[in-house]
Amino acid sequence: MNFSRLALGANPGGALHPRPVFLTKHNCGPLTRLVGGSFASLLKLIGLTACLATISPAATVPDVTVAWNANTETNITGYKLKYGTSPGVYPNVMSVGTTPSTTVTGLNEATTY
Numbered sequence: 001m002n003f004s005r006l007a008l009g010a011n012p013g014g015a016l017h018p019r020p021v022f023l024t025k026h027n028c029g030p031l032t033r034l035v036g037g038s039f040a041s042l043l044k045l046i047g048l049t050a051c052l053a054t055i056s057p058a059a060t061v062p063d064v065t066v067a068w069n070a071n072t073e074t075n076i077t078g079y080k081l082k083y084g085t086s087p088g089v090y091p092n093v094m095s096v097g098t099t100p101s102t103t104v105t106g107l108n109e110a111t112t113y
Helices: 029-045
Strands: 004-005 022-024 050-051 063-067 080-083 090-098 101-105
Touching: 029 080, 090 101
Parallel strands: 050 080
Antiparallel strands: 004 022, 022 050, 063 101, 080 090
């Protein structure tokens, strides 16, 4: 499986730490219509699912900002961020529009996503 390094994790005070966040590549079939015919290119650049870095048990993390490189094709109609706590199972889906970043809220402390 190929991974692309993505963003930084936030600490309780809001400062950024170099905690890696990864997007993974998955076959999302019907989502091809979401981004036109360029879905394969989109997967090569950013993927559509994320596994967020482990959150320190001592930290209270109210939210995590995830960012990626925007697709160079102009016919993108939006991105979806999928995440969960089990490998290959992503029950949480966020439609984030065309901006290549979003903030995930409501994460549980000491949980790997």
